[in-house]
Amino acid sequence: MAEKQKLSSSSSGDWRRIPLCTFFKDARQVIKLDSLGVEILSIALPAAMALTADPIASLVDTAFIGRIGPVELAAVGVSIALFNQVSRIAIFPLVSCTTSFVAEEDSTTTGATTPVxxxxxxxxxxxxxxxxxxxxxxxxxxxxxxxxxxxxxxxxRHIPSASSAIFIGGILGLIQAVLLISAAKPLLNFMGVTSDSPMLHPAQRYLTLRSLGAPAVLLSLAMQGVFRGFKDTRTPLYATVAGDVTNIALDPLFMFVFGLGVSGAAIAHVISQYLISVILLWRLMKQVDLIPPSIRHLKFDRFLKNGFLLLMRVIAVTFCVTLAASLAARHGATSMAAFQVCLQIWLAVSLLADGLAVAGQAILAGAFANKDYEKATATASRVLQVLHNVDRNLSD
Structure with a gap:
């Protein structure tokens, strides 16, 4: 009888070991503000606000540009879609790898002393x-x-991954700027903006000027990945809000007062991106020794190995948005202008859930580095359950 009870209890507990059941572990604690819930919320909320700040600023840009005319709005929409496609190919693998590596190194080196x-x-x-x-x-x-x-x-702190991320971000930003500036017209033709289209000239002008800010974009996002690895999402939020407020303030000044049109919108955006980079670099230099002792301390192999797999995923995901923008551009300026407005609204709403992903990534990396597998399991189940509820509410 005792053996039967033992077998029944063991068999009833075996289903909990199934990986899929981890998603439903402690489902009743999904909104519980315990220590883990507070940690997730303290990271996710500022991260979500920082992620949505840029699409909201882009919505304001769209509103200002829409006052010039539908042709200019459509042209800017094509340029932004092209710029984002090229940027995300490098941004997402860089930021994701940086967050994980920095969180791991910070967890393992905290309290470590130099051996004598x-x-x-x-x-x-x-x-x-x-x-x-x-x-x-x-x-x-x-x-x-x-x-x-x-x-x-x-x-x-001595974090080799932080120095590696900034170096890689700067190099990729320069490559992106050179590529987009030198090949702006062929890329726009590929997107459906032909040589006889009225959108070509404003789109090429906007894309060329905005590409000057590509190094600042990748540098700032690489540094945001470093701060996320430290579980500090407030500093990127403050820097992003400062840059976006500057962008919104400079838009009407350059576009209407100085009469620069779409060029003024691009210049305002570039200035805001460099402001964000300067603020983040200033704050990061106070916390991290960014100058490595030698080139051997830069862990480029880790970024290349893990970043390549993420690169394939990002290309597959962003290809759909780029293809949709290209098809909308082929239908004319009015269709592209409508697509640009809807895209910015969708981005502003969909990025709300990414804050939870940032929190989960930072906590999981630290938990695995400390071999705290119980916390890693609890974090994964809690974040996945919250993401499921957010997605269900947004779809409703």
Missing amino acids: DESEVLEAGPPSDAETKEFLPQKDLSGESFDMVEEEQQKK
Whole structure:
């Protein structure tokens, strides 16, 4: 009898070990604000607000450009779709890999100290009086200790993936800028904007000017990936809001006061992107030592190995949006203008769920690095359940 009960209890518990059942684990705690729920919410909410800030700013851009005319709105829509397609091919793998790698390295190096070779200490012998004085805190003329400067330097984190991400982001940004500027007309022709189309000239002008901000876009997103790895989504939010407010403020100034039209919208956007990059770099330099000791400390192989798999996924996902934009452009300026408005609204709503994905990625990377598999399982089930509820509510 006891054996039957044991078998029945073991068989009833085996279904919980099925991977699919992990998604439904602790489903009643999906909205519970325990320690894990608070951690997810503190990361996801600012991340979602930062992700939706740029589409909202693009909606404002669309509203301003729509006042010029449907041809200009359609031309800008084609250029934005092309720019985003090229950018996302590099952005998503870079940001995703950066978040995971930084979270892993930050979790494993927190509290780590530099090992001391005992043999060197024994061979050196006891310190002399001069050496003892050298290690004592020395006061300068203002009465401050030099050790405070050394202590401030030691507070900076040594995260090789952060330096690698910024270097890769800068290089990819320059490549993207050169590619889009030099091949703007052929790429627009491929998107359905032919040489006799009235959209060609404003689209080419907007795409060329906006491409100047490609290095800033990839650098800022790489640094956002670093901050996400630190589970700090507030700093990217503040920087993004500052840049988008600047963009919205400069749009009417450049477009209508200076009479630059779509060129003014592109210039305002480029200025806002470089402002975001400067703010993030300034904040990051206070926390991380971005200059590696040597090129060997930059882990490019990890980014290439994992980023390639994500690259294939991003190409497949963004191809649909690019194809839709190309088909809309072939139907004329009015159809493309309507598509641009609907696309920006859809992006602003759909990116709300990405904040949860950012939170899950950062927490999972840290949990796996610390071999806390229980927390990893709980985080995965909680995030997937919340995402399911968000998706169901948006579809309703």
